[in-house]
Amino acid sequence: MTTAVPAGVREAAPDPAPPMSHKEILEALSGLLLGMFVAILSSTVVSNALPTIIAELHADETTYTWVITSVLLATTISTPLWGKLADLVSKKVLVQLGLIIYIIGSAIAGLSQNPGMLIGARVIQGLGAGGLTALAQVIMAAIISPRERGRYSGYLGAVFALATIGGPLIGGVIVDTSWLGWRWCFYVGVPFAVIALIVLQKTLHVPVLKREVKIDWTGAFLITASVSLLLVWVSFAGNKYDWLSWQTGAMVGGAVVLALLFLLVEARAREPIVPLRLFRSSAISLAVAASMFVGIAMFGATTFLSQYFQLARGETPTMAGVMTLPMILGLALSSTIAGQIITRTGRWKIFLVVGGLFLTAGFGLMATLRYDTDYWLLAVYMFCIGVGVGMTMQNLVLSVQNQVRPEELGAASSVVAFFRTLGGAIGVSALGAVLGNRVMHYMEEGLTKLGLKGHAAGDGTIPQLSKLPAPIRTVVESSYGHGVGDVFMYAAPFALVALIIILFIKEIPLRTSNAEPVVAAGVEERASAPGRHAQRDTVVAESNGHAMGAFTGEDTATFGGGTAVAARAEGGSGIRGFITGSDGVPVGHATLTLIDVRGHQLGRAVTQADGSYDLWTPGGGTYVLIASAGDHDPQVATLAVGDQPLDFDLVLSGSGKLTGTVLGAGGAPVPEAMVVVTDVRGEVVSTGVTDPAGGFGFAGIVAGVYTLTVSAEGHRPTAAPVEVGTGQTRQDIQLLPAAQVRGTIRVKDGGPLADARVTILDAAGNVVGSATTGVDGEYAFADLTGGQYTVVASGYPPVANTITLNGRGDEPYDVWLGHAD
Known part of the structure; x- marks a missing residue:
């Protein structure tokens, strides 16, 4: 076994901290989960109150959409910033800062006197909630291994379910209680936030990584401006101006230009808000894309359920919350059960696929929604959506976290949350515009049938059903019921696209420790650079963990047939070198396989005609390199790779060949005798049948001790031990008559x-x-x-x-x- 360690690798990869016990993790997560409860509550507690809030503020459907979109947009933009800060400063301080910002935003929202003030306060709430959402994933990734993370992600899903269940119910009760009023929907989260601050101070202890802070403010501004411009266009297109107009061209064109500038800035930024290098992995790119489409469908469609229950079915805000329980039940059950199974098996893709199926089916069924749809059918549809959300949302984050190094967990987690919430903001804005348009269309049709054509257009404000005459109320309920059904119809294709993307994600088994080398799926292999293998510098070689000395220039260290030479080169980490035979002749078309210490395959390469090879590694760490070629014994080497590429040459010895003849009692050859070669473990290495002369031969037998078993009709079977060398070994077998x-x-x-x-x-x-x-x-x-x-x-x-x-x-x-x- 060979070990090659480049100089300085020990400083680059310090020993990991001992794993925390289940009790310690729960204590550390207690305040964090409470903070997550607050962040989720800020959205769900308002959902059933929004129709009442918007009606009392005399706002329209566009304002309703922007009260939700503003939170999502602020969360979207702030999430990667929080994630980047988490890679640079204390995560504990950041979580507490997020809670404080949330408390300030909640207080201002409760004091709002007009739609503009409410939207501004919701932006502040979104900034705080973005920090809590991103940092919860980051801290869990820092203290829990990917394999165990599925279990605790289930707890996170349960908290999500609790806040999602309790929020609408609490909000509905507050709105229906005359001496409280809708303003208390914003105040109710403040006590929970204060308690979370205190608990976090006492229980959360996360290692602090200190290095120079460099925040990509330019990138944050550009992506904010680009998305905001796009959402403003979607909100007012078809209302203030036509879809095909100069305003559309200016806004869409401006959003595209700003997005291109954002990509240019990110490619050059020292600490980019969205690290573009993460997208070298197709698995990460696909998971991020799937998260965005899940966000479009999930946020975009479910946001308008409260309007459906209150405006299409005439329910109170409290009952509107109660009637969404099937969806929350499906979410709670699926996230918790899937998390437990993922922890035991390490397999997660099946849950993403099943979740995508449930999500797509749920949205498709909800497209049939009308104001008089039987509730039991509606409950089944919502349960399907809940199961789909519970299986996809957290596990998409988990799949990405499993493929990045520990120092990139913050950025990677935030990128997934960024695109999911960005999709949500786009979905809410776009589908909100669809809902407003479809409701107006259906109301015009309904009022025209009543002979009220002159009143069909209305002023676009959300109505109060209790003040409407019965015939008009029926038209309004029917319009909102049909309109919300159309929203789900438009959301279903996005869920289907997410499912298709999930099918192409390559499953990488979850690591059991954050210290294990990362398996990167679908990373584009680097082309071999001619002559780069000759750039030999310094190497520190180890055999069995003991330092063997340092070598410079063309000096090499050889252990067990391998030659290790560390090299300096431009670019990322990798392993490259030459494969030769024992006679020094290059071995072309040899196969090299790179695996991690747990046996998971990371990469594969085939040597060129000159014996050269080049393998990409996902980063510094310990890897196992296996080389094999026809007529040669395979070789295996354990390599410790740092931040610079490692040159490693291997020598393959010629493999053995086993031949012989099977003879009968009188010396006559025995044709068609079955010959089986097994190793010391009893595994069958090769089998064959003797030729008419009784001869047999096996090539490519690795040197070692084997058992040769021969059987033939009319003869007693026999077995004999045989030791195969690197050359040809002959073993004749005599069979006795049976x-x-x-x-x-x-x-x-x-x-x-x-x-x-x-x-x-x-x-x-x-x-x-x-x-x-x-x-x-x-x-x-x-x-x-x-x-x-x-x-x-x-x-x-x-x-x-x-x-x-x-x-x-x-x-x-x-x-x-x-x-x-």
Whole structure:
């Protein structure tokens, strides 16, 4: 076994901290989960109150959309900033800062006097909630291994479910309680936030990583401006101006230009808000894309359920919250159960696929929604959506976290949350515009049928059903019921796209420790650079963990057939070098496989004609390199790779060849004999059949000790140990003829005897075999050598007779049993 450690690698990869116990993790997560509860509550507690809030502030559907979109947009933009800060400063301080910002935003929202003030306060709330959402994932990733993270993600899902269940109910009760009013929907989260601050201070202890802070403010501004411009266009298109107009061209064109500038800035930024290098992995890119489409469908469609229950079915805010329970139940069950199973098995893709199916089916079924749809059907549809959300949302984050290094967990987690929330903001804004348009269309049709064509357009404000005449109220309920159904119809394709993307994500088994090397799926392999292998600098080589010395220039260290040389080169980490035979000749078309210390494959390469190879590694760490080629023994080496590429040359020795001849007792060849080669573990290495001359041959046998087993018709099988070297090894096998004794056990009147017990003993009295006769009284013993045997038959009083076999085929021998006369 070979170990090559580049200089300085020990400083780059410090020993990981010991894993925390289940109790310690729960104590650390207690305040964090409470903070997450606050962040989720800030959105859900308002959901059922929004129709009342917007009606009392005399706002329209666009304002309703922007009260939600503003939070999502602020959360979207702030999430990667929080995530980047988490890679640079204390995560504990950041969580507490997020809670304080949330408290300030909640207080201002409760004091709002107009829609503009409310939207501004919601932006502040979103900034705080973005920090809590991003940092919860980051801190969990920092203190819990990916394999165990599925279990605790289930707890996070349960908290999500609790806040999602309790929020609408609390909000509905507050709105329906006359002495409280809707303003308390914003105040109610403040006590929970204060408690979370105190608990976090006492229980959360996360290692602090200190380095120079460099925040990409330019990137944050550009992405904010680009998304905001796009959402403003979606909100007012078709209302303030036509979809095809100069305003559309200016806004969409401006958003595209700002997005391109954002990508340019991110490519050059020292600490980018969205690290573009993460997207080198197709698995990460696909997971991020799937998260965005899940966000579009999930936020975009479910946001308007409260309007459906209150404006299409005439329910109170409290009942509107109660009626969404099937969806929350599905979310809670699926996230918790899936998390537990993922922790036990390490497999997560099946849950993403099943979740995508449920999500797509749920949205498709909800497209049939009308104001008079039976509630039990609606409950089934919502349960499907809840199951889909519970299986996809957290596990998409988990799949990305499993493929990045510990120092990138913050940025990676935040990128997923960023695009999911960005999708949510786009979905809410776009589908909100769809809802407003469809409701107006259906109301025009309904009012026209009532002969109220002049009042069809209305002023766009959200109505208060209790103040409407019965005929008009029915038209409004029908319009909102049909309109919300259309929203789900438009959301279903986004869920389907997310499912299709999930199908292409390559599953990488979850690591059991954050210290394990990262498996990167779908990373584009680097092309081999000619001559780069010759840039030899300094190497520190170790064998069995002991330092062997330093080598410079062209010096090399050789252990067990491998030569390790550390190299400096431009670019990221990697392993490269040459594969040669023991005679120094390059070995072309040799196969190299790179795995981590747990046996998971990371990469694969084939050597060029000159024996050169180049393998990409996901980062510094310990890896195992396996090289194999035809007619050569495979070699394996353990390599410690740092931040610079490692040059590693391997020498493959020629593999052994096993040949021989199978002969009979008289020296005659035995054709069509079965020859089996097994290793010391009993595993079959190779099999074959002898040719007409009795010969056999096996190439590519690795040097070692094997068992050669030969069998042929009419002969006794035999086995012999054989030691194969690097050259040709010959082992001839001689087979002895197989004698067989057979006969019938009969009673004295001549009839066959069934169920008689027949035992055959050799000359030394050892039992060679035993049998029980059938209805025909027959028995048989095969594969016997020549010599003296004793046949004992019982059923009546036993009879023992001695027979002599000549070793040449069948020997008939019948036995008569019966009582003595």
